[in-house]
Structure formats: C-alpha cells, structure tokens
Amino acid sequence: MTDKPGIVITGASGRMGQMLIKTVLDSDTARLAGVVERTGHDWVGQDIGIAMGGPAQGVIVTDDALAAFSTAQAVIDFTAPEATLAFSKLAAEAGCVHVIGTTGMSETQIADLDPAASQTVIVRAGNMSLGVNLLVQLTRKVAAALDEDFDIEVIEAHHHHKVDAPSGTALMLGEAAAEGRGVSLSEVSDRGRDGITGARKKGDIGFTAIRGGDIVGEHDVLFAAKGERIVLRHMATDRAIFARGALKAALWGQGKPPGAYDMIDVLGL
Ligand SMILES: NC(=O)C1=CN([C@@H]2O[C@H](COP(=O)(O)OP(=O)(O)OC[C@H]3O[C@@H](n4cnc5c(N)ncnc54)[C@H](OP(=O)(O)O)[C@@H]3O)[C@@H](O)[C@H]2O)C=CC1
Numbered sequence: 001m002t003d004k005p006g007i008v009i010t011g012a013s014g015r016m017g018q019m020l021i022k023t024v025l026d027s028d029t030a031r032l033a034g035v036v037e038r039t040g041h042d043w044v045g046q047d048i049g050i051a052m053g054g055p056a057q058g059v060i061v062t063d064d065a066l067a068a069f070s071t072a073q074a075v076i077d078f079t080a081p082e083a084t085l086a087f088s089k090l091a092a093e094a095g096c097v098h099v100i101g102t103t104g105m106s107e108t109q110i111a112d113l114d115p116a117a118s119q120t121v122i123v124r125a126g127n128m129s130l131g132v133n134l135l136v137q138l139t140r141k142v143a144a145a146l147d148e149d150f151d152i153e154v155i156e157a158h159h160h161h162k163v164d165a166p167s168g169t170a171l172m173l174g175e176a177a178a179e180g181r182g183v184s185l186s187e188v189s190d191r192g193r194d195g196i197t198g199a200r201k202k203g204d205i206g207f208t209a210i211r212g213g214d215i216v217g218e219h220d221v222l223f224a225a226k227g228e229r230i231v232l233r234h235m236a237t238d239r240a241i242f243a244r245g246a247l248k249a250a251l252w253g254q255g256k257p258p259g260a261y262d263m264i265d266v267l268g269l
Pocket residue numbers: 010011012013014015016017037038041078079080082083100101102103104125126127128129168242
C-alpha cells in the first residue's frame with residue numbers, strides 16, 4: 001500500500017485520457033487507482049497498459065465509474081459535457097476531488113455542477129496549462145488598460161477532431177477581456193460572422209475558430225486599433241501540458257473545502 005493519492009481517469013481511450021494515464025503512471029506523487037471507459041468499449045476488462053500497447057500496469061479498465069471513484073482520492077475527467085455531469089454526481093457521492101477539463105458545456109450544464117460542488121471539490125478549467133492561465137491574467141490586464149478604440153478578437157486553432165467552438169480556452173480569454181473592460185461577455189460577444197454582417201460594432205469581442213490537421217491548440221488575443229496592434233499568443237505543442245496541470249489540480253484539491261475552483265486558484269495566479 002502507498003499514501004500517494006489515487007487518481008481515476010475517465011475517457012481512458014481518448015486523446016487526453018491516454019495522456020493523463022501516462023502522466024499519472026510517470027508521477028512520483030500520485031498513483032493510478034482506476035480507469036473508466038464506456039460500457040461496451042473494447043478496452044473494458046483489459047489491463048490499461050496492454051490496451052495502450054505497452055506493458056501491464058495492474059489496473060483493469062472498468063465501466064463501473066462509482067466503484068472506481070470509491071477507491072480513489074480524485075477523478076480527472078476530460079470527456080464530454082453529458083458524461084462530465086454524470087461523473088460529477090458520482091464523484092460527489094464517492095467524496096473524490098473532481099478535476100474537469102471537458103469543454104463545450106452550456107451555461108445550464110455548468111450550473112448543474114453546483115450541487116456536486118457543494119459536496120466536494122471541483123476544479124474546472126477550459127485549459128489546464130500554466131501558460132494559458134497566465135495569458136488569461138495578462139488579457140484581463142491589457143483589456144483593462146485599453147479603451148474601446150482597441151477592437152478585441154480571440155482567434156483559436158485546433159485539430160480537425162475537435163467538436164466544440166469556440167474552444168473553452170477562447171471563452172476563458174473572452175471572459176477575461178470582458179471582465180477587464182467591465183462588460184458582460186454575453187452582451188458583446190460576436191461569434192458567427194458570415195455574409196453581409198455590417199461593420200464591426202465598437203466594443204464587441206469577436207471569436208474565430210480554425211480547425212485543421214493535428215494542431216494541439218493555439219490562441220491569439222488581438223487588440224487592434226488605428227495604427228497599432230497588440231497580439232497575446234499561446235501555442236500548445238504537446239498535450240502533456242494539460243495533463244500536468246490537471247494532475248496538479250487533483251493534488252491541490254486534497255483537503256480543500258468543497259466548492260467550485262479553477263486553475264487560477266490552483267496556480268495562485
Ligand atoms: N481543459 C483542458 O486543458 C483541455 C480540455 N480538453 C477537452 O477535453 C475533452 C476531451 O478531449 P479529447 O481527449 O481530445 O477527446 P476524445 O474524443 O479523444 O476523447 C473523449 C473521451 O471521452 C469519452 N466519452 C465521450 N462521451 C462520453 C460519454 N457520454 N460517456 C463516457 N465517456 C464518454 C470518449 O469515449 P468514446 O471514444 O467511447 O466516445 C473518449 O474516451 C474535450 O472537451 C476537449 O475540449 C482537451 C485538452 C485540454
């Protein structure tokens with residue numbers, strides 16, 4: 001037996017699921033307590049190491065999330081909105097910290113996490129990397145320093161498998177820009193330009209999503225005025241940055257009071 005916190009990874013076969021499993025297996029500070037996949041997935045019942053094409057790790061993939069969560073201290077969940085909502089109830093029931101990287105959740109789905117957050121620690125962020133969370137803080141500062149003569153645009157690029165737009169990160173950056181400006185993002189957000197759109201409305205925050213190939217994740221925040229432009233940029237080239245952040249969040253959450261937290265809390269930015 002070991003005192004290292006036990007971590008369960010959901011969506012085990014996904015791009016992030018596999019990266020998270022490798023990160024926990026390589027960690028000196030946490031142990032892989034379980035891995036969860038959907039009922040019917042061909043990995044269920046297999047050793048996770050073998051399923052991932054390597055040596056056995058002594059952890060069998062299960063479709064019984066509650067049983068897995070009950071043996072662990074934290075769940076790291078990068079799946080899909082409906083799955084994450086279901087996992088939040090089970091993590092609360094099991095008393096596990098729930099780290100949520102899933103993006104594309106609606107306002108209603110985010111509010112539906114509240115009951116679980118009153119019972120356990122939830123850390124949720126559209127991007128778990130140190131660099132992006134620093135960029136969020138910089139965006140808020142720059143937006144606060146500039147007036148509406150600077151048009152704000154958030155431009156993001158991701159791989160062709162991504163199913164949601166704008167990205168969770170783009171929305172974090174848009175929120176930070178709106179907060180810096182002292183406005184509500186929902187009132188100034190411009191997401192869908194197509195056709196005769198009319199001239200850009202002063203004060204709007206625009207979003208553009210590019211999808212192609214194997215781009216891991218790139219985000220620009222553009223502040224464009226007459227005669228000058230500022231661009232704040234983050235480029236992710238390795239999904240390990242997200243997995244490392246998520247593991248940090250899972251460990252940070254141990255012993256914290258129940259509540260809804262984000263990576264700014266975890267990183268102390
Ligand atoms: N916050 C952050 O730092 C980051 C967030 N993300 C987000 O993480 C999420 C996953 O991304 P990625 O790994 O690329 O996606 P993938 O499609 O590769 O993986 C998603 C995984 O979730 C599982 N899943 C989906 N729906 C359900 C469900 N209803 N019940 C159970 N399991 C389900 C899938 O299983 P199956 O294959 O059977 O469908 C799959 O294993 C996305 O929302 C993405 O935006 C990604 C990177 C960084």
